[in-house]
Amino acid sequence: MRGVTSGEERDERAVALLAGCGMLSSLQFTLVVPVLPLIPELLGTTAADASWLLTITLLIGVVGTPIITRLADMHGRRRMLLAAMGLLVMGSVIAALSGGFVGVMIGRALQGFGTAVVPIGIALMSSSVSRRSATFGIALMSGTLGIGSALGLAVAGPLVAWGGLAMIFWVSGAIGAIFLVLIVVRVAETPTAPTGRFDVLGAVLLTIGLTTLLLAISRGTQWGWGSPMTLSMTAVAATTIPVWLLWERHHAHPMVDVRIAMSSRILTINLASFVATFGMYANHLLTTQEALAPTSIAYGLGADGSTVGLYLLPSALVMVALSPVAARVILRFGARASLMLGATILAGAFGFRLVLHSEPATVVIGSGLVGVGVAFAFAAMPSLITASVPAEQVAAANGVNSVVRTLSGAVAAALFALLIAAMPSPVDDAYLSHPALLLSFGTAALCGVATVAIAAFLRLPDSKELA
Numbered sequence: 109m110r111g112v113t114s115g116e117e118r119d120e121r122a123v124a125l126l127a128g129c130g131m132l133s134s135l136q137f138t139l140v141v142p143v144l145p146l147i148p149e150l151l152g153t154t155a156a157d158a159s160w161l162l163t164i165t166l167l168i169g170v171v172g173t174p175i176i177t178r179l180a181d182m183h184g185r186r187r188m189l190l191a192a193m194g195l196l197v198m199g200s201v202i203a204a205l206s207g208g209f210v211g212v213m214i215g216r217a218l219q220g221f222g223t224a225v226v227p228i229g230i231a232l233m234s235s236s237v238s239r240r241s242a243t244f245g246i247a248l249m250s251g252t253l254g255i256g257s258a259l260g261l262a263v264a265g266p267l268v269a270w271g272g273l274a275m276i277f278w279v280s281g282a283i284g285a286i287f288l289v290l291i292v293v294r295v296a297e298t299p300t301a302p303t304g305r306f307d308v309l310g311a312v313l314l315t316i317g318l319t320t321l322l323l324a325i326s327r328g329t330q331w332g333w334g335s336p337m338t339l340s341m342t343a344v345a346a347t348t349i350p351v352w353l354l355w356e357r358h359h360a361h362p363m364v365d366v367r368i369a370m371s372s373r374i375l376t377i378n379l380a381s382f383v384a385t386f387g388m389y390a391n392h393l394l395t396t397q398e399a400l401a402p403t404s405i406a407y408g409l410g411a412d413g414s415t416v417g418l419y420l421l422p423s424a425l426v427m428v429a430l431s432p433v434a435a436r437v438i439l440r441f442g443a444r445a446s447l448m449l450g451a452t453i454l455a456g457a458f459g460f461r462l463v464l465h466s467e468p469a470t471v472v473i474g475s476g477l478v479g480v481g482v483a484f485a486f487a488a489m490p491s492l493i494t495a496s497v498p499a500e501q502v503a504a505a506n507g508v509n510s511v512v513r514t515l516s517g518a519v520a521a522a523l524f525a526l527l528i529a530a531m532p533s534p535v536d537d538a539y540l541s542h543p544a545l546l547l548s549f550g551t552a553a554l555c556g557v558a559t560v561a562i563a564a565f566l567r568l569p570d571s572k573e574l575a
Contacts, residue, residue, distance in 0.1 A: 119237040119238055123237060125294055125295065126229035126232060132283055133222035136196070138261045140161050140162060146273070147273075152209065163323075166514065169514055170223075170318050171318050172223065173511055174311075176221065176507070177228060178307075178364070180224075180228045181500055181503045184297050185298055193225060193291065197281050197285050199214070203216060203274075212273075215277065226252060227503055232295065234499075235298040236296060240439065243438055244435040247491075251428070251482065254424070255424045256424075258392065258427075259424050261396065307359055307362055307363040313348055314363065316344065316348045317349040320341040320348065321342075322515065353370075373567050376565065377566065380489070383555050384555065386517075388478065391552070394545065398419075399416040399471065400416055405535050407542055426476050426480055430480060430484070431487060434446055438491055443492045443495075447484070450480075455554075455557045456553075457474060457477035458550075460474050461475075527544055531543065
């Protein structure tokens with residue numbers, strides 16, 4: 109009995125550590141968002157260039173994740189987890205020590221490699237801890253995308269006010285360094301079954317395709333959607349990605365097994381992930397918009413940059429608290445049930461926000477309700493992915509799912525910027541008009557409805573929906 113207890117405690121420590129790493133990596137996406145208006149003055153650059161501190165982290169995360177996760181499946185998940193966390197720490201230290209824009213840009217780029225931590229952590233849990241612990245851990249690990257991004261918005265302002273811009277990077281680096289030591293001590297390597305050589309050409313083609321696609325999506329508003337730069341990036345992506353798919357389909361040892369990735373089940377899960385993640389990012393963007401908008405706008409709360417994140421903090425805390433509950437739902441009723449429940453709550457939460465907003469309490473409650481939906485929906489996705497692919501492809505498959513969710517966030521941000529340009533407030537054109545806010549809430553609610561519909565047609569891996 110004591111041995112069982114010791115094993116359970118060991119599993120719990122490993123799960124907690126991996127989830128902490130996931131939160132730290134997800135936090136990097138939003139950590140500089142509240143301080144972007146200060147970047148031109150602090151680093152001597154323009155507002156347009158300052159926005160690259162967001163784009164570069166997103167870009168490296170999208171490009172690097174499928175490569176690192178494939179290497180993890182081939183050469184060791186713990187090894188590549190250490191590599192991803194090491195690059196995150198290195199980037200944090202470089203950004204903290206640098207006094208100029210270029211150095212911070214390099215640091216932010218290296219931080220982007222931390223995106224691979226979540227899918228690698230999910231793969232480690234699926235193969236190294238008990239089924240019950242893995243289900244709880246995967247639910248928590250999957251939710252770290254929402255938890256970390258919300259916490260990033262909440263803590264960035266106070267940290268910068270306390271210790272300047274470098275402080276947000278020193279804190280990330282210090283926590284990451286502690287996690288690195290704990291990974292070495294507490295996380296064991298899992299057996300891998302490397303087959304063939306790494307698909308270098310596949311990696312190059314995917315890098316070009318994803319880079320140009322993400323640049324077109326994330327920079328289209330600034331460059332102009334009909335500008336030569338945006339159109340050329342779109343054309344390169346539209347050409348390269350099909351070529352990559354053909355190459356991977358016929359390669360003996362592909363970087364991504366597109367036969368599995370393009371199967372109806374995996375496509376359905378990734379489509380549900382894209383739509384549900386769009387709703388989560390809409391919650392972040394719209395809550396921030398409501399909080400920061402001046403009170404002269406019908407819905408504005410007039411918060412300052414150092415406190416705006418507090419409106420999202422309850423959403424992050426709810427996701428942490430409900431991850432064990434979501435795991436129990438998966439164990440008892442299956443992952444599809446958890447996905448449908450979460451999506452239904454997501455739709456209802458945005459319906460609530462559509463009707464009730466403009467008051468601090470309703471904004472906090474509405475944002476928290478979205479967090480409830482995200483907790484159940486996000487817990488289900490990696491469980492379904494993991495159960496649908498061979499054990500030696502778990503990290504790579506979850507890496508693709510992570511890329512899908514990151515791209516969803518980029519699309520949400522691009523559409524949000526486009527909507528502000530098309531329907532600005534007559535009081536201040538930096539904010540949405542009230543009708544545009546209502547349109548956004550309604551669209552986000554439809555994302556929840558669409559996710560329920562997609563999940564209803566999902567073909568289950570087996571009767572338990574879990575590997």
